[in-house]
Amino acid sequence: MPLLEIENLHASIGDKPILKGITLTINPTEIHAIMGPNGSGKSTLSYVLAGREGYEVTDGDIRLDGVSVLDMEADERARAGLFLAFQYPVELPGVGGMSFLRGAVNARRIANGEEEIDHIAFVKTVREAAASLGIKDDMLKRAVNVGFSGGEKKRYEILQMALLEPRMAILDETDSGLDVDALRIVSEGVNALKKDDMGVLVITHYQRLLDYIIPDHVHILADGRIVKSGDKSLALEVEKSGYGDFTNAA
C-alpha cells in the first residue's frame, strides 16, 4: 500500500488559492524531492500536509497509510506517523527541552496503546541520538530552540525525528542556514533513519541537499502545480538552467 497519497490537492489561504491540484504518491522507503522557486507553494504544501490551521483544503485528499488525514488536527497526524521538520523551528521559552521531547514521544506511545517511556532510559536514548547529530549536552538542557544557532535548530529537528520514528517525514528547506559540515551531519542523520520503511519528502529550493540525501524521484513545483517529474537528474538540470523554463510552462 502507498504510504502517502496526495490526490488533486487544492488549498487556499483565505480566498487566495495556493495549491492548484497536486497529485503525488510516496511508497515506503522512497525519497521524493519537491523543488521549486520562491512562491511556488512549497511551504504551503508542507503546512497543509502537517495540518496547520489557517490553510483550507478546497478539493482533493491526503491519505496516510490509506486513511484520509483531512479531518485530523496536526497533533493527530503527528501521532499517526507524520513528521514535519520545520524550515524555521519555533522557539519555546520556558519549555524545557527534555520534557518537551519526552512529552512528544509519550503522546505517540500513549496513542499507540504503549506504556510511557522510562525516564532514565529515555535520557540515555536522547543523549546517544544527540551525540550522533553533533548536539551538545547543554543544548538539551535549554528551553526548546532558545539561543540555538540556525544550524543547531535544524539538527534539533532531526533529533526529534529520530526520537519520534515517523512513518513519513517531510523536510521543509532543512538545508537552509546549514554550512557544509552541518549539512553532512543532518543528511547522515536522515539517511540513518531511512533504514526502515519510512518515506521522505524533501522540500528544497536548491539542489545542494540532494547530493547528500539522494532522491528516488524529483518533482518541480511551480504556481501550485507539479509541472515536471523525473529522477535525480532532474535536480541537476534545475541546478544548471534554473527554474525559468518550468515557471514559464506553468
Added chain:
Amino acid sequence: MPHESMSFDHLSAAAAKRHEQNGWPGSRDEAWRFTNLNEIKALSLTPAKRPDSHAFSEDKNLIHFINGVAQNTDNISINGVRIAPLNADSELTTALADAVPHPHSVADFALAHAHDGMAMTVSGQVDTPLMFRFAYEGDGISSHPVVVVDIKPGSSVTILEEHLGSGAGLSAPLMLYRLGEGAHLHHARRLVEDESRYHLGLNLVQLNAKACYHGDMVMSGGAISRSETQVRISAPDAEAYLNAVYLGRHDQMRDVTSRIDHDAPDGQSFQRIHGILDDRAKAVFQGKVKVARYAQKTDGNQMSRTLILSRQAEANTKPELEIYADDVTCSHGATIGEIDADQLFYLKSRGISDEDARQLLIEAFLVDVIDELGDPQRDWLMAAIQSWIKVR
C-alpha cells in the same frame, strides 16, 4: 513629618475618622479606576470579632491568623525572632503610623477595625523560613490583619505569607516590612482565597541603605483581589525586586498596584508582572515609579505581560514614571496577547494534544517569572500556579 510616640489605639482612632470621612473610593479615583468596589460595598460588612483561641499544632515557624488575629505566637521559637502585640511596641506602632500613606482607604479601613496588630523583630541570619498563614471565614465578615516586621541591620530572613479561606467576606491586610541597613528579605506571597471572597491588601516596604527586598507573589484567588505594594527606598544602594503572577477566570478581577519611591541615589527596582486571564476575567497592573531629584543613578525597570485566553477577558496596564533626577535608567514595557499560534502549531506537530500544548505554553509563560527563585519559595509558588492551571 515623623510622629512622636503613638499608641495603636490612637492610630486606629485616627484611621477610623479618616475612613468615616472618605469611605471607599469610587471609579473616579484614579488609583481605583479599573477596580469597581460596588460588590464589596454591597456586602454590608461586619468587622470580625476576636476569635476564641484555637488549638494548633506546635509548629515553631508557622503563625496562624484566624480572621486577622494571630493565634499561636507563643509557640514560635526561632533564634533571632521576637514577637509581641503591636500595642505593646510603641516604636513599631510609631513606625507604622509614619509609613502608612493617608488617607488610604485600605490602610484606614484595616487600622480602623483591627483589634491589635502583630510586631515581629528579626535579628541575625534566620535560616528557617517563617510562615504567616492568614485563614479567613464567614459571610459578611471583614478581617484586618496588621503586621509590622522589623528586620534589623544586616539581618536576613525568608517569609512565606499565605491568604486563604472561604465565605463572602473581605480580607484587608496591612503589612509593613521595614529593612535596616544591609538587611535582606525574601518575601513570597500566595493569595489563594476561594472565589467567594474579596481581598484588598496594602503591603508596605521600607528600605534602608544596601537593603534588598525580593517580593514574589502569586495571586489566584478571590472574586476581586487587589494587592498594592509600596516600596520606599530611603537610603543609597538599596534594591527591590517585585515579581507577580496573577491568574483570573470567570468574572474575577485582579489588581496589582505598585508604587516605588526612589528617595535616595543608586537604588534599583525591577518589576515583572505576568498575568493570565480566561473567560470574562479582568485585570489591571498599575505601577508607579517615582525618582526624586537627588536619587541619581537610579535603575528602575518594569515589565508587564498578559496572556489572554478568551476574547471576553480584559487586561489593562498603566505604567507611570515620574522622574525628577537627570542621571537615571528607567524603562517600562507591556504586552498583551493570545497564545502564540506558531508555538502552538509546533507543539501539536510533535503529537502533543491541543490541550496539553496550551497548558505547556501557559506554564512556560508563568515559570519565567519564578524560575530563578530559590527554595522554598519557588516550589511553594509553583504549587499555587499548578493548582490553578489544573482546574482549566
